[in-house]
Amino acid sequence: MATALETLPLRETQSIESVEALTRCLRQASAEGVPVYPIGGATSLEYGMPAREAGIGADLTPLASIVDYPARDLTLTVQAGVRWSQVQAALGEENQELPLDVPFPSQATAGGIVATAWTGPRRFGYGAVRDYVIGIEAVSGRGDVFHGGGRVVKNVAGYDFCKLLTGSMGTLGILSQITFRVRPKPERRCWLSAPVENWEVARELALRLRRAPLAAVTMGVVRGPYWKQTAWSECIESVEDLRFVLLLEGLAEEVAGSIETARHVATGWCRWHEDDEPSLVQSRLDDLAAFPGSTEPPLAIRAKTVASGAEPVAQAILAIDADASLFADLATGMVDAHFSVFPQEGLSATLVKKIQPIARHYGGHVRLLRNASGAEMTHQVVWTELGLPLQLMENVKQAFDPNNILNRGRFVW
Amino acid sequence: MASTSDTTVPARILSTLQKIVGNRHVLSSRSERLVYECDGFTLEKNTPDVVVFPRTTEEIAQIVRLCHEHGVPVLPRGAGTSLAGGGLPVGGGVLVVLTRMKDILEIHPDDRYAVVEPGCVNVWLSLALRGTGLHYAPDPSSQGACTIGGNVATNSGGPHTLKYGVTVNHVLAVEVVLADGEVVVLGSPAEDTPGLDLLGAMVGSEGTLGIVTKVWVRLTPDPQGYRTMLAIFDSVDDATTAISRIIGAGIIPAALEMMDQGIIEAVEAAFQFGFPLDAGAVLLIEVDGLEAGLDRQQQDVTQLCRDCRAREVRVAADARERMRLWKCRKEAFGAIGRLSPSYCTQDGVVPRTQLPEILRRIRETGEKYRLRIVNVFHAGDGNIHPILLFDERDSDQVDRVLRASHEILSACLELGGSVTGEHGIGVEKIGFMDQMFSSSDLEAMHALRQAFNPRGLLSPGKLLPTAGACGIEQRHPGRRAAL
Known part of the structure; x- marks a missing residue:
């Protein structure tokens, strides 16, 4: 994991101890027209376009308090700089959780996860980050504190800034506080996994499993050398194997019933291996969550399509790099991939010409997660050319950050 | 649909609208337009200048372009079931009714x-x-x-x-x-x-x-199965304690609805479900999901309700009984017609644990303003729907309903909640926005609206109070019920 100083062109870093300090920092930067780069756990600084202009790093990790946790109301309010592992630990004491799994949870911050709208492996079962943010506080590029939502689970007063700011990469405001709705922890969890013959079998099996009544929260295929060094290693005989993985969560009876159902559905297709030892279940989940954040590969991407697009995208990646490692989420259409070598023909020729069109065909796009070469970092390579309503986005950006100081140059425009 | 026009919209705009969607799909006479003077929120009314019924996106784009060119307000309307005046044509203009685009x-x-x-x-x-x-x-x-x-x-x-x-x-x-x-x-x-x-x-x-x-x-x-229960409590406090206990036990029911004594009486009079009329509150609780886990959830919910002194817990034995239990909830509003000629359904939210307090305050507010208020609401997420009963022909009652509503919603804010959980701000709750949000929050909302809707012609007078950057005057709706 690269540090902020290695990744961003910082001329100074300010330690943000309070919302007032953040306001002061942004007002001054706005007056001077100097870019400000928000920094949480520094786990996603390579995500997005590279910052080019020298600016101020706003280190939000001192804003690390849990503000309010009325467990019976199933809500949690935290400052943006609180580490994700601390959030999960606090929730764990009440047997609750946020089912959002991220790489480097002991470094990643709540604010960073919301700002990047980071998706983890349990998306199928529990939805996206945006589904959990019910209240938000941020400081705009003008240096004004503003809020959206509140601390109740249902609330339609005013524009939904919770959604607007989630995934906005800090370009409309730097997040200072977030209220989440939280969930009870599942009573039992169990991984089923099985080798499958080929991608066609994987696709058909996923389709059948999705139609069956199952307490499934993750459903996909892991493949490639990366998984040999993880908690999945004993499942991977050869790096070319496709391993179908299925995480079941819920009441003990639901999981037991789902295991039976999954066996029935898979008859003639594969034989499940069952693992429900809690620490193994967790480490396998952690490893899936960590995969897209790995700094090992020369090139890492994340494709997101409708469910039926995951298999063709995965095949397209393997056609370019047979030694690629990947996790193809066949239930949500998300494919995370590590290339084994940097493609000789370059990113435009591989990503833009070969993988993005397939993702687009299935309604989606491809994001660049890591490019060790640093070359060809164009908007089209990093985010995919999608015909977005960019003028409208720019109008909104202008409304919140007229001097374009927030994370300048790192987003889609 | 067309008949004699008496709209104030210039003839040139009217004829262009007729060209865009066809004469049959434009209403311009006052008698026809009057139908669209309000939606499900009947306390305030205003007649649109023209009503159009487009069939395609391209037609809507042409209508909006025309309004944009001539500075005429334009707002969309669906079935007109908004309970907050979301479909109320504040300041008149062109009402774009989308009911022909129904495929x-x-x-x-x-x-x-x-x-x-x-x-x-x-x-x-x-x-x-x-x-x-x-x-x-x-x-x-x-x-x-x-x-x-x-x-x-x-x-x-x-x-x-x-x-x-x-x-x-x-x-x-x-x-x-x-x-x-x-x-x-x-x-x-x-x-x-x-x-x-x-x-x-x-x-x-x-x-x-x-x-x-x-x-x-x-x-x-679709869930594989359901278990639907009806728990009858002597008091609202016992019922709300049961809700907290159910959620605290890690059970997330698919629905958790409460009806208080007032609404039980009305439902009973209308449908004869056999509810005891002296019950303080009834909870309709439904768990759904995989069949395998449902019996235990049902047992747990039943036990938790009994622990909270539920007088009786009924369980729907089959799909027909389930539909019957739901009928008493879904048709509760229809039953209110037996209680009074008009009613105003409010929509507020409090943290779940504050339900006993907000229900106590609603009771006090009803007594203070001499109004009957009954409650049927989404208790599981703290979303209250006090229903204020009145006669809209009596201006004094209308006034008391407005003041009581205001007091109840203010109490929701005091208890850390919101003035709307699902109905929206519309025109009804604009006055609360500056209680719920700071001036910089509202400025940010104005800025967002400005980015999308710089001239303020789309649904003017909705959602946000006047001032800030948009410069649009808050035009009050034309008339109020009974005023």
């Missing part, structure tokens, strides 16, 4: 999404999905009439939001006609589109950011 365009069961036109009635989609094992989860009580476009505009909820979320959690993309007539698509069925989540901002924006002309919605698997 289900595509259904993709394997990718779990469907594409519908905005005028598609909510329940039609789930009816069309029968047999696929999928349904559209948001089911507001008005689902037999309200449209999916209207649901998007107000970010509607319903009794199943506790487990399944509100409309915004089920909308994957929208096609929108912007204020200048440009057509854009926000979001995608694949979700996570790079860039700002303008889709998230659009849902619940009450027509102030654009007119939604097509909606991609998420489809949810």
